[in-house]
Amino acid sequence: MAKAKEQTSATIDPVAACAPEWTDILxxxxxxxxxxxxxxxEFRKGRIGGYLHVYSGQEAVASGIITALQKDDIVFTGYRDxxxxxxxxxxxxxxxxxxxxxxxxxxxxxGGSMHLxxxxxxxxxxxxxxxxxxTLAAGAAYALRYRQTERIAVCxxxxxxxxxxxxxxxxxxxxxxxKAGMCPILFIIENNGYAMxxxxxxxxxxxxxxxxxxxxxxxxxKVDGQDVFAVRGVADRVVRQIRETGTPYCIxxxxxxxxxxxxxxxxxPYRSKDEVEQHxxxxxxxxLRNRLGEICNLTDDDVKTIEEWASGEVAAAVQxxxxxxxxxxxxxxxxxxxxxxxxxxxx
Amino acid sequence: MTEKSYRDAIRDAMxxxxxxxxxxxxxxxxxxxxxxxxxxxxxxLKKYGPKRVIDTPIAEAGMVGTAVGMAMLGLRPIVxxxxxxxxxxxxxxxxxxxxxxRYFSGGQVDVPxxxxxxxxxxxxxSAQHSQTFESFYAHFPGxxxxxxxxxxxxxxxxxxxxxxxxxxxxxxxxxxYGMKGEVPDDAGFTVPFGxxxxxxxxxxxxxxxxxxxxxxxxxxxxxxxxxxxIECEVIDLRTLRPLDLEPACASVTKxxxxxxxxxxxxxxxxxxxxxxxxxxxxxxxxxxxxxxxTGEDVPMPYARNLEVLATPHxxxxxxxxxxxxxxxx
Ligand SMILES: Cc1ncc(C[n+]2csc(CCOP(=O)(O)OP(=O)(O)O)c2C)c(N)n1
Ligand SMILES: [Mg+2]
Numbered sequence: 015m016a017k018a019k020e021q022t023s024a025t026i027d028p029v030a031a032c033a034p035e036w037t038d039i040l041x042x043x044x045x046x047x048x049x050x051x052x053x054x055x056e057f058r059k060g061r062i063g064g065y066l067h068v069y070s071g072q073e074a075v076a077s078g079i080i081t082a083l084q085k086d087d088i089v090f091t092g093y094r095d096x097x098x099x100x101x102x103x104x105x106x107x108x109x110x111x112x113x114x115x116x117x118x119x120x121x122x123x124x125g126g127s128m129h130l131x132x133x134x135x136x137x138x139x140x141x142x143x144x145x146x147x148x149t150l151a152a153g154a155a156y157a158l159r160y161r162q163t164e165r166i167a168v169c170x171x172x173x174x175x176x177x178x179x180x181x182x183x184x185x186x187x188x189x190x191x192x193k194a195g196m197c198p199i200l201f202i203i204e205n206n207g208y209a210m211x212x213x214x215x216x217x218x219x220x221x222x223x224x225x226x227x228x229x230x231x232x233x234x235x236k237v238d239g240q241d242v243f244a245v246r247g248v249a250d251r252v253v254r255q256i257r258e259t260g261t262p263y264c265i266x267x268x269x270x271x272x273x274x275x276x277x278x279x280x281x282x283p284y285r286s287k288d289e290v291e292q293h294x295x296x297x298x299x300x301x302l303r304n305r306l307g308e309i310c311n312l313t314d315d316d317v318k319t320i321e322e323w324a325s326g327e328v329a330a331a332v333q334x335x336x337x338x339x340x341x342x343x344x345x346x347x348x349x350x351x352x353x354x355x356x357x358x359x360x361x
Numbered sequence: 362m363t364e365k366s367y368r369d370a371i372r373d374a375m376x377x378x379x380x381x382x383x384x385x386x387x388x389x390x391x392x393x394x395x396x397x398x399x400x401x402x403x404x405x406l407k408k409y410g411p412k413r414v415i416d417t418p419i420a421e422a423g424m425v426g427t428a429v430g431m432a433m434l435g436l437r438p439i440v441x442x443x444x445x446x447x448x449x450x451x452x453x454x455x456x457x458x459x460x461x462x463r464y465f466s467g468g469q470v471d472v473p474x475x476x477x478x479x480x481x482x483x484x485x486x487s488a489q490h491s492q493t494f495e496s497f498y499a500h501f502p503g504x505x506x507x508x509x510x511x512x513x514x515x516x517x518x519x520x521x522x523x524x525x526x527x528x529x530x531x532x533x534x535x536x537x538y539g540m541k542g543e544v545p546d547d548a549g550f551t552v553p554f555g556x557x558x559x560x561x562x563x564x565x566x567x568x569x570x571x572x573x574x575x576x577x578x579x580x581x582x583x584x585x586x587x588x589x590x591i592e593c594e595v596i597d598l599r600t601l602r603p604l605d606l607e608p609a610c611a612s613v614t615k616x617x618x619x620x621x622x623x624x625x626x627x628x629x630x631x632x633x634x635x636x637x638x639x640x641x642x643x644x645x646x647x648x649x650x651x652x653x654x655t656g657e658d659v660p661m662p663y664a665r666n667l668e669v670l671a672t673p674h675x676x677x678x679x680x681x682x683x684x685x686x687x688x689x690x
Binding site for chain 2: 145
């Protein structure tokens with residue numbers, strides 16, 4: 015069995031921590047939070063339809079990993095996918111327009127919240143069937159090596175997804191291909207404690223989730239997913255290792271979602287208000303902000319500037335989405351199968 | 362008779378059968394503590410306890426496979442799919458195992474398992490969450506496929522499903538959950554498989570449908586009657602396997618014209634089978650080719666305006682009726 019590491023808190027080099035990059039990360043995490051709050055508002059107004067799953071509370075897991083990647087690395091995730099796209103650099107307005115079902119959206123309004131997709135920024139989706147994308151990501155990682163690139167794939171999934179067959183098939187194949195250096199993939203367990211209304215204790219025979227990954231010869235590391243320093247610290251190291259060796263690695267980020275599972279999950283009978291309140295004390299944005307305040311003299315004014323900037327970005331995104339046109343009727347028939355023409359050079 | 366919603370009728374059927382037979386149990390994702398994403402199973406965990414109301418991990422293949430094993434050993438499991446879109450993860454367990462074990466064992470085992478859940482287009486649920494599956498399952502011998510259009514049928518057909526000896530794919534329409542209708546109170550009330558019903562009488566055109574499209578066809582028929590003086594006879598198939606086309610064929614013998622309405626994609630769909638069978642049986646009675654009303658042949662788009670274009674509506678039924686009457690334009 016592969017090795018396990020447990021990393022509960024980060025060791026911070028104060029000089030590195032005060033690099034301007036950390037303020038950028040704070041900015042990104044605040045942008046994600048403001049963006050998600052706006053999507054919940056717009057959903058209630060009926061301007062966003064379908065299912066809506068927000069990422070509030072988990073920002074450090076998207077930002078801590080994705081900021082450690084190179085520009086041409088690629089990311090796969092499930093339906094809770096807005097944050098990953100934002101962290102990869104997709105313009106907020108193109109995501110918001112997608113959620114509004116507009117032609118200017120990343121997927122021309124044809125995918126919606128669960129199916130964001132932005133190949134240009136390395137985002138390969140956005141999938142709605144739990145666990146379905148894990149095998150896709152393993153195959154994509156194989157392709158990256160096969161084509162002799164230095165790029166790596168990152169695949170996010172929830173604790174609940176670890177109970178479905180495709181999880182086990184993907185892990186075993188990745189572990190196997192990794193032996194030949196042919197699977198440069200970083201798996202991220204977004205362990206937020208619940209699969210919809212079922213807690214990890216109620217859905218998993220073995221609650222040490224990453225133990226299951228190690229059973230497939232993939233090393234794992236558990237990290238405090240509320241602490242972006244910790245997440246990023248691990249990511250920097252393992253991303254380098256994956257790139258060098260072509261072997262898979264798995265980070266279990268222990269985190270918490272502040273909102274309901276989806277917009278319809280209002281009553282939340284599976285957890286108490288108290289429990290949610292407790293976790294709000296470990297808000298990843300608060301943790302980072304306080305840290306930067308303590309060791310790098312980030313001031314309240316600096317924070318205010320960031321907040322205002324993020325709110326402005328999001329307001330502009332909403333306005334853009336609102337003012338954009340719906341897709342034209344002809345779009346209905348486009349993209350079902352390839353149109354006549356030369357094959358696409360898939361990146 | 363009591364007025365009940367389609368949702369409550371389904372719950373009543375399950376609870377009555379669980380009261381009647383201790384071997385009936387239900388399993389599914391978030392059906393117990395959470396009480397079901399559509400609240401079909403509300404109150405059931407409390408009443409029957411966790412041995413009979415089993416919250417499962419996200420493991421559709423596992424749920425169906427274990428249910429088949431339970432069924433082979435004398436239990437009567439009901440598997441709730443959060444939506445039927447997720448049941449295709451369990452396609453092998455359903456199609457290769459549930460549907461075939463009786464046959465390849467030479468009839469040594471019964472497989473009384475009911476796989477039920479909502480299907481169909483919602484509002485902006487996009488490509489992976491908006492599908493209908495009746496033709497997919499009805500293609501396979503060894504399965505029964507049920508698609509009720511009313512609360513009474515939902516209850517009566519589900520009770521028959523639970524009491525049966527074979528695997529049943531019980532397709533609910535999420536859009537009908539809130540629909541109300543008269544449901545018999547008698548705990549012995551069941552509706553047999555393979556018996557279609559005339560949902561509306563008429564003399565000009567026969568419309569054949571099931572599930573939500575049946576309700577839509579009835580609305581179209583009322584509009585045609587009011588606005589055009591065209592009287593449609595509407596046939597509710599209730600089950601697609603077994604498929605009873607006798608009332609439909611008898612109706613066509615009277616009207617000589619036929620429209621089949623389904624939500625799914627046109628190629629190889631349920632309407633193709635129904636239209637072909639009607640044509641084979643009463644070809645000489647037809648004054649026009651059987652017309653099909655279907656969804657557009659594309660994955661479901663997210664944008665609301667495109668979604669509306671992708672799904673069949675009353676006006677499509679009305680246009681098809683006029684077409685078989687050569688009354689367009
Ligand atoms: C195969 C399948 N079954 C059920 C669902 C319905 N569903 C959507 S999300 C979800 C919970 C997933 O939990 P987890 O993997 O922990 O991710 P989280 O939502 O916590 O981020 C369920 C059951 C689905 N989308 N796909
Ligand atoms: Mg989870």
